[in-house]
Amino acid sequence: MNKLLPLLVFSVLLLIPAGAQNAFAQDSPDPSSMPPGAQPETTGDSTLTTSFTHVGNVAVATSTVAISNNVNFAGNFNLVIPAGSTVIQALMYTNSWTGGTATATVNAVNLGVPTTTTDPGLLNHITFRWDATAANPVNGLNPFTSVIGGGGSEPVYATLVVVYSNPANPNQQVIINDGTEILQNAGSTSVFNGVKAGAGTLEIVIGSGDAGSGSEEIRFNGVTLAGPGNIYNSGLGAFADAFQFPVPLVAGANSVDVITGPDVIVWPVTILTAPASIVGGEFLPIDSTALILAGLQSSAIWMLPVLAGAAGVGAFYIKTRMNKE
Numbered sequence: 001m002n003k004l005l006p007l008l009v010f011s012v013l014l015l016i017p018a019g020a021q022n023a024f025a026q027d028s029p030d031p032s033s034m035p036p037g038a039q040p041e042t043t044g045d046s047t048l049t050t051s052f053t054h055v056g057n058v059a060v061a062t063s064t065v066a067i068s069n070n071v072n073f074a075g076n077f078n079l080v081i082p083a084g085s086t087v088i089q090a091l092m093y094t095n096s097w098t099g100g101t102a103t104a105t106v107n108a109v110n111l112g113v114p115t116t117t118t119d120p121g122l123l124n125h126i127t128f129r130w131d132a133t134a135a136n137p138v139n140g141l142n143p144f145t146s147v148i149g150g151g152g153s154e155p156v157y158a159t160l161v162v163v164y165s166n167p168a169n170p171n172q173q174v175i176i177n178d179g180t181e182i183l184q185n186a187g188s189t190s191v192f193n194g195v196k197a198g199a200g201t202l203e204i205v206i207g208s209g210d211a212g213s214g215s216e217e218i219r220f221n222g223v224t225l226a227g228p229g230n231i232y233n234s235g236l237g238a239f240a241d242a243f244q245f246p247v248p249l250v251a252g253a254n255s256v257d258v259i260t261g262p263d264v265i266v267w268p269v270t271i272l273t274a275p276a277s278i279v280g281g282e283f284l285p286i287d288s289t290a291l292i293l294a295g296l297q298s299s300a301i302w303m304l305p306v307l308a309g310a311a312g313v314g315a316f317y318i319k320t321r322m323n324k325e
Helices: none
Strands: 011-015 049-056 058-066 072-079 086-096 101-106 115-118 126-131 140-149 157-165 172-183 186-195 198-207 216-220 223-229 240-249 252-260 265-275 290-294 306-309 312-315
Touching: 049 058, 049 086, 049 157, 049 186, 058 072, 058 172, 058 198, 058 240, 058 265, 072 157, 086 101, 086 140, 086 172, 086 265, 101 126, 115 172, 126 172, 140 157, 157 172, 157 198, 157 265, 172 186, 172 252, 186 265, 198 252, 216 240, 223 240, 240 265, 252 265
Parallel strands: none
Antiparallel strands: 011 049, 011 290, 049 172, 058 157, 072 140, 086 126, 086 157, 101 140, 115 126, 172 265, 186 252, 198 240, 198 265, 216 223, 216 252, 306 312
């Protein structure tokens, strides 16, 4: 009879500062109406990079709301979080087309100062990201506000991403790639590294898509998931879209391509849920500038050598399987 030692359930929060990137607002801009020196973004030069990775009995719940250029917006994020879950991390995102500042609340909790990223290829678009964990998001409706000031304008979406643990979840990882990528007549590729082969789920948020445009496509590892055609079409309202796809995963690096034609879009966040890279007898290497370990339970055999160097910090976990007859 085979007996698996109780799992070492953990959540690893891997924090890597997000790179500079960008977004859009409202309609696809007419180049003739842009300020002097402003150019449409025709290269994928601000690809989304991995900011957070969680591993363990984790999963993710997301909600995206179309803001429709409203600089003083109040609405609700609608989440599906199973009973018995514990929120590990929550992130709120929104944007401004012309720079400026932003404040936000979730469940009446002021989220404080956001992290910002830009894509220098087009005007002064900013993506704002807040840590909303303290707002303790719940299953169902979560009221939020978003206020853009300081000369900012034309926010088009608000997104809440919640990573939670639950004993009923399988051992898997949630990888969050984010930043700011504005595209027109161009494509961009974001890569998820350290993935285990198997079945996964990919989520993508797109802002500023206009109905009627074409030449739009989403690919995963070179395989088309949506399009070509008009797929960024304000499906959630003006001007926001959210996509979720089941995807087959290969071991190692897995890539997602977002492609658009004349329609200017912003790509702020994409999320991959995948089988955990830690199984019996395998190692999970993690390089990071900051490493937080949470949710460790006893009744497991584990080892944690810490390696310091230019690459950051490496952590390896070993889960041991015992076979008994």
